[in-house]
Amino acid sequence: MVRFQETSSGEGPVALAVSELSVTYGDFVAVERASFRVTEGECVAIVGPNGNGKSSIAMAVAGLANRRGVVELFGEVAPANDPMWMVSRGLVLIPERRQLFPNLSVLDNITLGCYAWTRSLRSALRSEAVSEALEFFPQLGPRLRQKAGTLSGGEQQMVALARGMASRPRVLVIDEPCLGLAEAVSRRLYQVLAAMNRQGRTIVLVEENPVRALELSHQVVRVQNGVTVEVSRPARAADRSGGA
Amino acid sequence: MTSSPPRPRRWSPSADLLGRAAGPTGTAIWVTSLAILAVVALQGGYYGSVLVLGIAYAIVTVGMAVQIGYSHQLAFSQSVFMGMGAYGVAILDTRYGWPVPLALPVVVLGSGLVGAAVGSVVTRAPGLALALATVLFPIPVTTYVTYSDYLGSYTGIGGIAPLWAGDSASDSLIRSGIASALLLGLCVFACGRILRSGIGLELAVSSDERSAGALGIRTSRRKLELFVLGSMLAALGGAVFAGTQTVVSSDIFSQVSELTLLVMLFVGGCRSLVGAVVGAIGIEYLAGSATFVNTHLLIIEGVLLTVVLLFEPGGLAAIVVNAVRRVPGSVPARVDHGPPAPVPRAAPAGPVRPGRAEGIAPAADAPALVCRGVSKRFGGLVAVDEVSLEIPGRGLYGICGPNGAGKSTLLELISGGLRLDAGQVLVEGRDVSRWSAAERAQHGVARTFQTVRLIPHLSALDNVAIACLRSHRTSMIEAVVRSELEEARERAYAALARVGSAHLAAVDPGRLTLEGQRMVEMARAIAAGPRLLLLDEPASGLSGDQRGRLRELLLSLGAEVTVVVVEHDLELLATIAGQLFVLINGRLRFQGDGDGFRRSDLVRSELMGLVEGSYAADPSR
Amino acid sequence: MTEFGNLVLSGLTSGAIYAVLAVCLALWFRVANMLNLAAGDFAMIGALGVDLLVRVHGWNLGLSILAILVVIALVAFAYDFVVLRIAVDWGRAQEGIVAIFFFTFALSFVLEGIAQQVFGTVVHAAPALWPGNALDFHGLHVQRAGVLVIGFALVVGVGLALCLRFTLVGKAMAACGENPIGARIVGIDSRRFRRAIFVLTAVLAGVFGILGSPITGFVYNSGAGLGLSGVVAAAFAGFTRPGRAVAAGLSIGLLESFLSGYVNTAYGETLLYGVLAAVMLFRPQLMGLPEVAR
Structure with a gap:
């Protein structure tokens, strides 16, 4: 049962506004004039079948894919193709396939997330961002010295999330966090995402599985053939079942 | 096409220029007659x-095109073998x-033997080690030659x-030129x-172990x-060099050459191949023509190489082909490799053909697959820990488990x-534990990969056709005499049709969707008529439909x-597999049918992360 | 004993030459996943350029060194800006081993061609920075330039190794080579790093050429051979570890020195390459090659 609901998060200040976003690769159009806005503290799911441009939206918003159209982050117009600008202003991408540094240690992977705001290893290691990220994933504790490439898929996804957390994100764009992960691990990851969202972080979630995405999201952007076909505000499973 | 959408490609340099205008015979005739004409026209003068x-x-670079360009065997020993050919002829004469x-x-035959001896050592090393080791060859050889009085220091x-030989110097040059052409x-x-x-297909895949x-x-x-072929052609080029220039020196060995x-x-x-010929003669011409070009040759070569690598890695050949393509009605755009594939209209989309492995009769009633105490360690981590399972015969079998469970x-x-650390693997009653992957494949074991591994530059059809070759036992020399490519392509087409993807036959793998790639890989796996099919996460990344x-x-x-399927999609597995195996931390923790699987507490807690409620019963799935 | 000591010293001297080039190669490979086969040519330009300015044009030595290093930096920058930007950032480079070998190999051709025109084909060397006869301690001889090169190799190698291990910027450099997309995601400007390191290693190679050219003398095509020995030494450091590259370079120098001192003078180099090729072929794991290079 889908009902529209006025959530408090539907009104606050806009964190991310995307309008008329298009992404093309050669003559292949991956995304055509997608538009949506994300309110601060909200969780938005971008759903749709595979190969319909969801990931391209995430990549383009983060500045990693060539784009046309306007992306505004906290009211500022973001320059295209400049991921550094985005990261330094608090929009952090947790990409599909994680994109870790396989031959660096887990700890190095996570501390490199701090590169967004510091050049000092000492302040990175002592920062709250890193310790908080490690608290979220206690499983990583014993593996900090291990090379990231030797971890299992689920643990690698945790490292990717921890690395994103270390960047002091205000908006997290998470692309297919559960791709190739077993059901139990996916559930655990979703619990973490929910916790992050409760702490006030804005989350943009790219997800193939709409059921899973609905557990968490205030707003759903449905993408088909590179076009945003529907933007809706169904009630979250979290709100429905939790009663709060 | 989530992260890497297909890019339109202009010309897939899958084929050589040969394949477009004429067959090997025609091309060879063209090349020879043009070269002879030019030799005669130039009248034995300086040019x-x-x-x-x-x-x-050009004789050397043709070999390099096969060895380096086509098969990615990066060996830098050509100049040494060229010198060997040149000095060999010089000394014998x-x-x-x-x-x-x-x-x-x-x-040339002697160099082939030396090439075989050297090659039997160097070709076992990984690609980069091969490249680096062969880069070192010219240095000691040049040193030796310059010290050796016997070789004229x-x-x-x-x-x-x-x-x-002819009547005069210029006559000799013309005649020798005709002979070399x-x-x-x-x-x-x-x-x-x-x-x-x-x-040719096998060579294209040989760099992907x-x-x-x-x-x-x-x-x-x-x-x-390949190494022997490259060495022999280099030696032949060197011998022709000696026989036409009438003088050889140690320069020929140098790294510069x-x-x-x-x-x-x-x-x-x-x-x-034609590109290699044109490149060799063209560069030599540049060097030998204007003084300015000759004195600035290094700069010009460097700039040319940079421009080619940057803008058209296919070289002049690709530029010409692309230009011809743009003229409407000219050579049709084909993505495939070599001559047009005959597309059998009424392709037999019948059942998977019986195994092609000859002479191996499966033991009667032997189970399709038996694992006995199979173990594998990576350093301290035990990835697979004494797994024993038996798969009787036809049907679908599922293996599942959390990430890193060893599936x-x-x-x-x-x-x-991978090699076993302990235990035995029996396929149809035969112990294959010590067999290589290739031997097992020939015995009827086929597989797909978790991340699709198709060969770029080859059409989907040819990617499948590789699996249909019977040529594994034939040598390159036999390949010159007869080709079985057409037959393999027909079988490949049938396999593609079997998985419902015949329409993808001519498509370059880079342009396929993920589903298309998985289907082509599936066709490749069944094309050889396997008796045991291993599928690694075939549904990963696919949508509901x-x-x-x-x-x-x-x-x-x-x-x-x-069919043995490793998969995360438990619902898919539970509904199709006759029997399921659950691996956790490298150990086999459950085996049974779909119903037992759904009811198992272990499965519910470890795999679905559920304590209450049934994930499988979720109506939305 | 004296003979042994002298062999060690001469081995360390030639080893330091390999080591410096190996460090330059390893550092850039670490950041860009490409081999800089032109590193030796930058050394050659450093040596012959300073020689040209001082000997022919009568410039002051310090000024010449500064001028040449600036020229090297500009050339490296321009190459990166024009060629590597198109090759890597625009995605034109072919993946894998071809890119690893051929891009800077073309640069090496161009640099040698230019050097041939500018510097001629005669062997020269930059003026010695520490002039005087070879140092002599109780029969042990070592060239002053050799001392400079060994010192330079140690400082650069150890310094870079420490930087990579103990600074966030160093780790960011490693990240660029490990996964350029991942690096950009966490806000590391991998393109700027690539450019900076290319320029830095070119300048380091230039400094090395100026310091070390009095040992052997350089000619326009010395760079290829130097670069190759650098590649070999760097290969034994898995191409990615500057610290190990220094160790590998020095060990190869010592090996060469012992082979020609104790086994055969004329074929010392031949034996050396034979041994190195054998190790590469039969024990490739000793090189610890990174995944991309396999």
Whole structure:
């Protein structure tokens, strides 16, 4: 049962506004004039079948894919193709396939997330961002010295999330966090995402599985053939079942 | 196409220029007659001698096109073998009085033997080690030659008789030029035939060790053959060099000459035989023509190489082909490799053909697959821990478990991609534990990979056709005589039709969707008619509809052969697999049918992360 | 004993030459996943350029060194800006081994061609920075330039190794080579790093050429051979570890020195390459090659 609901998060200040976003690769159009806005503290799911441009939206918003159209982050117009600008202003991408540094240690992977705001290893290691990220994933504790490439898929996804957390994100764009992960691990990851969202972080979630995405999201952007076909505000499973 | 959308490609340099206008024979005739015409037209003058020198280099670069451009065997030993050919002819002629036409085949065969000896060592090393080790060859050889009085030290050896002596110096040059043009044509013909046989497909895959093994291709043999081929052509080029220039010196060994050869190859087009010929003669011409070009040759070569690598890695050959393409109504755009594939209209989309492995009768009633105490360690981590399971015969079997549970490792152990630390794997009653992946593949074990591994530059059809080759036992020499490519393509087409993807036959793998890639890989796995089919996460990344189609396909395959599927999609597995195995931390923790699987507490807690409620019953799935 | 000591010293001297080039190669490979086969040519330009300015044009030595290093930096920057930007950032480079070998190999051709025109084909060397006869301690001889090169190799190698291990910027450099997309995601400007390191290693190679050219003398095509020995030494450091590259370079120098001192003078180099090729072929795991290079 889908009902529209006025959530408090539907009104606050806009964190991310995307309008008329298009992404093309050669003559292949991956995304055509997608538009949506994300309110601060909200969780938005971008759903749709595979190969319909969801990931391209995430990549383009983060500045990693060539784009046309306007992306505004906290009211500022973001320059295209400049991921550094985005990261330094608090929009952090947790990409599909994680994109870790396989031959660096887990700890190095996570501390490199701090590169967004510091050049000092000492302040990175002592920062709250890193310790908080490690608290979220206690499983990583014993593996900090291990090379990231030797971890299992689920643990690698945790490292990717921890690395994103270390960047002091205000908006997290998470692309297919559960791709190739077993059901139990996916559930655990979703619990973490929910916790992050409760702490006030804005989350943009790219997800193939709409059921899973609905557990968490205030707003759903449905993408088909590179076009945003529907933007809706169904009630979250979290709100429905939790009663709060 | 989530992260890497297909990019439109202009010309897939899959094929060589050969494949477009004419077959190997036609091309060889064209090349030979043009070269002879040019030699005759230049009347043995200065430019005639430059042209003949270019032809000598072209013989070397044709071999490099096969070895480096087409098969990615990066060996830098050509200049050494070229020197070997040149000095060999020089010594046999000047010291022992052999006529050059007699010395030439002896020297080439001798170099082939040396190439086989060296190659049997170097081709076993990984690609980069091979490249680095062969880069070192010229240094000691040059040192030795310059110290050796027998080899004429710095000055080299002069006064070699021409390849085909005439009345005057210029007459000799023309005749020798004609002879070298004929030899060049012969090389182009032979290499063209090899590339256009089934072996051409095997060569394209030989640099990808894992795929090759899964397809039953013994790369070690092909790599050695390649190295010998490259060495012999280099020696032949050197011999022609000696027989036309009549003087050889240690310069020919130097790294500079090796680098020049590479520039010739890449500028002309590293995946095209004609390109290699044009590159060699063209660069030689540049060097021999205007003084300015000659004095600035290094700069010009460097800039040319950069421009080619940047803007058209296919070299001049690709530029020409693309230009021809743009003219409407000219050579049709084809993505496939070599001649047009006959597309059998009424392709037999029948059942998977019986295994092609000959002479191995399966033991009667032996189970399709048995694992006994199979273990694998990576350092301190036990990835697979004494797993024993038995799969009786036809049907679908599922393996699942959390990430890092050892599922893929187990699949690798069964397919031969990894060596067992302990235990036994029996396929149809035969202990295959010590067999290589290629041997197991030939015994009827086929597999797909978790991340699709298709060969770029080859059409989908040819990617499948690789699995249909019977040529694994034939040698390159036989490939010159006969080709089984057409037959393999027909079988490949049937396999594609079987998985419902016949329409993808001509498409370049880079342009396929993920589903398309998985289907092509599936076709490749069933094309050889396996008796045991191992699928690693076939549904990963597929959407709901696509999974539905996959489900149908798996069910129909399961009716014909033994299919083992590793998958995360538990619902898919539980509904199709006759029996399921659950691995956790490398150990087999559950086996049973779909109902038992759904009811199992272990499965519910460890795999679904559920304590209450049934995930499988979730209506939305 | 004296003979042994002298062999060690001469081995260390030639080893330091390999080591410096190996460090330059390893550092850039670490960041860009490409081999800089032109590193030796930058050394050659440094040596012959300073020689040209001082000997022919009568410039002051310090000024010449500064001018040449600036020229090297500009050339490296321009190459990166024009060629590597198109090759890597625009995605034109072919993946894998071809890119690893051929891009800077073409640069090496161009640099040698230019050097041939500018510097001629005669062997020269930059003026010695520490002039005087070879140092002599109780029969042990070592060239002053050799001392400078060994010191330079140690400082650069150890310094870079420490930087990579103990600074966030160093780790960011490693990240660029490990996964350029991942690096951009966490806000590391991998393109700027690539450019900076290319320029830095070119300048380091230039400094080395100026320091070390009095030992052997350089000619326009010395760079290829130097670069190759650098590649070999760097290969034994897995191409990615500057610290190990220094160790590998020095060990190869010592090996060469012992082979020609105790086994055969004329074929010392030949034996050396034979041994190195054998190790590469039969024990490739000793090189610890990174995944991309396999």
